[in-house]
Amino acid sequence: MLDKNGIAKRIAQEVKDGYYVNLGIGIPTLVANYIPDNINVVLQSENGLLGMGPFPFEGEEDADYINAGKQTITTVPGSAFFDSAMSFGMIRARKIHLTILGAMEVSENGDIANWKIPGKMVKGMGGAMDLVASAENIIVAMQHVNKAGESKLLPECTLPLTGIRCVKKVVTELGVFDILPEGGFKLVECAPDVTIEQIKAATKGRLIV
Amino acid sequence: MIDKTVSSASAAISDIRSGMTLAVGGFGLCGIPENLISALLSSGITNLTCISNNAGVDDFGLGLLLQKKQIKKMIASYVGENAAFERQMLSGELEVDLIPQGTLATRCLAAGYGMPAIFTPAGVGTEVAKGKESRKFTFHGVEKEYLMETAFEIDFSLVKAWKGDRMGNLVYRATALNFNHVMAMAGKTTIAEVEELVEPGELDPNFIHTPGIYVSKIVQGVHYEKRIEQRTIRARNQSF
Numbered sequence: 001m002l003d004k005n006g007i008a009k010r011i012a013q014e015v016k017d018g019y020y021v022n023l024g025i026g027i028p029t030l031v032a033n034y035i036p037d038n039i040n041v042v043l044q045s046e047n048g049l050l051g052m053g054p055f056p057f058e059g060e061e062d063a064d065y066i067n068a069g070k071q072t073i074t075t076v077p078g079s080a081f082f083d084s085a086m087s088f089g090m091i092r093a094r095k096i097h098l099t100i101l102g103a104m105e106v107s108e109n110g111d112i113a114n115w116k117i118p119g120k121m122v123k124g125m126g127g128a129m130d131l132v133a134s135a136e137n138i139i140v141a142m143q144h145v146n147k148a149g150e151s152k153l154l155p156e157c158t159l160p161l162t163g164i165r166c167v168k169k170v171v172t173e174l175g176v177f178d179i180l181p182e183g184g185f186k187l188v189e190c191a192p193d194v195t196i197e198q199i200k201a202a203t204k205g206r207l208i209v
Numbered sequence: 210m211i212d213k214t215v216s217s218a219s220a221a222i223s224d225i226r227s228g229m230t231l232a233v234g235g236f237g238l239c240g241i242p243e244n245l246i247s248a249l250l251s252s253g254i255t256n257l258t259c260i261s262n263n264a265g266v267d268d269f270g271l272g273l274l275l276q277k278k279q280i281k282k283m284i285a286s287y288v289g290e291n292a293a294f295e296r297q298m299l300s301g302e303l304e305v306d307l308i309p310q311g312t313l314a315t316r317c318l319a320a321g322y323g324m325p326a327i328f329t330p331a332g333v334g335t336e337v338a339k340g341k342e343s344r345k346f347t348f349h350g351v352e353k354e355y356l357m358e359t360a361f362e363i364d365f366s367l368v369k370a371w372k373g374d375r376m377g378n379l380v381y382r383a384t385a386l387n388f389n390h391v392m393a394m395a396g397k398t399t400i401a402e403v404e405e406l407v408e409p410g411e412l413d414p415n416f417i418h419t420p421g422i423y424v425s426k427i428v429q430g431v432h433y434e435k436r437i438e439q440r441t442i443r444a445r446n447q448s449f
Binding site for chain 2: 045046047048049054055056057058060061062063064065066067068069070071072073075081082083084085087088089091092094111115119122123124125126127128129130133134160161162163164165
């Protein structure tokens with residue numbers, strides 16, 4: 001079974017040389033730690049930065065340098081700042097090659113829900129709706145089941161949707177799943193020491209083994 | 210010289226009335242117009258509709274105006290960091306319109322570019338699409354559905370820049386650019402506060418973000434706190 005860093009490490013294998021990549025908050029942010037040194041990748045932060053670097057050293061934090069998670073960050077050589085309209089312009093114009101984000105639920109036809117639990121939690125969608133509506137290549141990083149032990153890989157999402165028919169791949173602590181164009185979670189890899197039976201038991205949506 | 214300088218933040222906001230619609234720049238607490246928010250706080254103006262990506266935190270940014278119940282309606286994309294906000298919203302005290310971040314930015318852009326509406330794929334198939342006109346377009350060779358979103362009608366935009374000259378030309382710093390530039394363009398009237406107010410000619414015209422034509426009033430900000438929301442650092446031996 002993978003831990004959060006294990007999920008991030010596995011997703012980093014999907015990042016290719018020359019990619020511009022948008023990383024969401026949570027596990028997706030950790031992916032940056034595992035991008036191989038021998039490839040060139042530019043990280044986009046949708047608050048207005050291409051070329052996001054690591055967190056600053058202590059004492060070098062600057063309130064004007066943050067990422068979309070409001071964390072203090074640095075830039076790398078060749079970075080560029082831009083305004084919020086341009087940021088989503090490049091997202092809509094499909095200049096971003098890969099988008100990695102978290103989710104509360106994913107359905108077998110690629111719908112995603114990650115912004116609202118009616119009556120309980122309403123944080124807002126931030127940039128997620130724009131990203132999933134336009135991105136060509138979306139990978140979801142999440143736990144396979146929620147805190148109540150219920151599957152987050154479903155026939156249909158039960159929570160308010162963020163986007164429809166958009167997720168291409170899901171990576172959880174149990175394995176890697178491709179969402180097929182005709183629907184269904186195709187098991188691509190089992191995580192270390194995870195059995196197909198375990199995955200079957202934790203997956204409510206249609207699983208193709 | 211068309212001099213747009215005003216002497217204080219309270220003088221800058223003197224034409225704002227209760228019930229108006231304001232756009233407030235910033236992303237989280239980064240690049241927020243601290244001085245203009247403080248002036249609003251002591252003005253007693255209420256019933257405001259505020260368009261801003263976030264709602265501040267409980268004790269800073271727009272959170273201060275929320276605590277004093279000066280805001281009637283918020284239009285934002287993400288409000289996760291503000292407990293007072295979440296409470297007022299869930300209890301129905303505060304009217305809230307949560308919209309996608311790119312839609313928020315582009316509705317500002319449309320206003321600043323003089324276009325009444327734009328089409329975006331964000332929100333298609335979700336509750337954001339409810340009651341909205343949609344159309345199919347073939348774009349980049351793919352037919353997709355798009356939602357029509359209208360330009361914001363903003364009485365006053367309140368923005369914060371790094372440097373500005375007396376004619377209202379603005380330059381922002383790093384990711385504090387965020388919504389400030391598009392909101393500066395979007396207001397019927399725009400008020401800018403700056404960390405550094407300079408004379409015309411001191412800013413290189415090649416590097417102006419917002420031309421002064423979009424700015425009605427400019428004020429030198431004082432006592433910037435520039436609070437950090439998530440202070441993240443790394444050890445000296447850590448690469449990322």
